[in-house]
Amino acid sequence: xxxxxxxxxxxxxxxxxxxxxxxxxxxxxxxxxxxxxxxxxxxxxxxxxxxxxxxxxxxxxxxxxxxxxxxxxxxxxxxxxxxxxxxxxxxxxxxxxxxxxxxxxxxxx
Amino acid sequence: xxxxxxxxxxxxxxxxxxxxxxxxxxxxxxxxxxxxxxxxxxxxxxxxxxxxxxxxxxxxxxxxxxxxxxxxxxxxxxxxxxxxxxxxxxxxxxxxxxxxxxxxxxxxxxxxxxxxxxxx
Numbered sequence: 001x002x003x004x005x006x007x008x009x010x011x012x013x014x015x016x017x018x019x020x021x022x023x024x025x026x027x028x029x030x031x032x033x034x035x036x037x038x039x040x041x042x043x044x045x046x047x048x049x050x051x052x053x054x055x056x057x058x059x060x061x062x063x064x065x066x067x068x069x070x071x072x073x074x075x076x077x078x079x080x081x082x083x084x085x086x087x088x089x090x091x092x093x094x095x096x097x098x099x100x101x102x103x104x105x106x107x108x109x
Numbered sequence: 110x111x112x113x114x115x116x117x118x119x120x121x122x123x124x125x126x127x128x129x130x131x132x133x134x135x136x137x138x139x140x141x142x143x144x145x146x147x148x149x150x151x152x153x154x155x156x157x158x159x160x161x162x163x164x165x166x167x168x169x170x171x172x173x174x175x176x177x178x179x180x181x182x183x184x185x186x187x188x189x190x191x192x193x194x195x196x197x198x199x200x201x202x203x204x205x206x207x208x209x210x211x212x213x214x215x216x217x218x219x220x221x222x223x224x225x226x227x228x229x
Contacts, residue, residue: 033215042219096168098156
């Protein structure tokens with residue numbers, strides 16, 4: 001089955017830049033989406049179609065994709081950005097089947 | 110304001126059934142595909158199922174195929190997940206989500222989730 005791989009954890013100091021990667025064989029053909037999940041809360045979409053930011057999401061969140069890797073960047077990370085982050089995409093052979101990445105815990109301290 | 114509210118979770122024995130509901134408000138449910146996603150305690154997110162806007166097509170993760178059925182009643186603004194032959198490993202918070210449209214299916218908005226515990 002299709003897999004998306006993320007680093008388990010990323011740590012940054014406030015004001016620094018955090019980069020979270022997501023690796024998957026189908027990413028050259030399929031968009032990546034990114035979700036933020038704070039403790040005890042439902043996930044929130046922060047990036048869609050590799051690079052687009054939904055309304056209400058701070059500009060410090062940005063996305064990019066190249067080859068088999070998508071990246072979520074938090075520029076000038078804030079304490080309130082501490083959360084779990086998940087990438088999401090679909091299999092190239094079955095675009096109806098969703099797959100979440102393994103998740104990355106971002107610590108800002 | 111758009112809202113999704115899940116209900117129907119609880120404690121159930123292995124092998125039994127449970128039906129979850131997701132009440133939608135603030136948008137026209139019949140215009141959107143809908144998803145179910147789950148999260149086991151302390152674990153990551155797992156996509157479970159997708160149903161097309163009119164209910165004509167359903168898609169499932171391999172882990173639930175043949176046991177779970179997603180359905181919808183657009184006249185009642187409600188999405189359902191019928192879960193049969195439940196296993197201990199189905200224990201999770203179950204979220205419903207509205208599809209965001211565009212070139213790939215994905216969840217644009219989520220409910221707050223309902224906890225399902227499968228235990229003897």
